[in-house]
């Protein structure tokens with residue numbers, strides 16, 4: 001049985017978009033595991049990036065989708081966790097390529113950078129693409 005769980009988290013800048021993405025991944029056949037935060041009170045993105053990354057690194061969730069204002073800070077925090085390969089994407093091409101070539105297991109999106117429709121396209125591209133292996137596996141191994 002493949003792991004179809006996707007962990008979602010964000011800081012206060014991305015609550016509404018995170019909720020919309022949670023619905024979207026369910027329509028694509030994935031289970032969303034939303035670990036908050038649940039209020040729009042100002043919070044610290046490293047906490048939430050690391051918490052989501054731990055869910056992926058442990059194998060509890062297959063992928064993670066994280067958001068902050070730019071997507072950058074929370075991505076940096078997630079990438080500190082061993083085994084995490086997370087990229088920030090503002091268009092679908094990069095979202096597809098980080099799966100195909102980099103075997104990314106987390107996607108970060110800037111809620112103050114992209115609109116809702118584009119964000120959903122980015123998520124669809126990420127979840128629809130598969131890692132190509134081969135020479136890319138060698139390079140991913142070098143990252144690890």
Ligand code: RB5
Pocket residue numbers: 011013045068069070071072073074
């Ligand atoms: C919060 O104001 C903002 O700094 C945060 O959401 C994010 O953009 C950081 O990278």
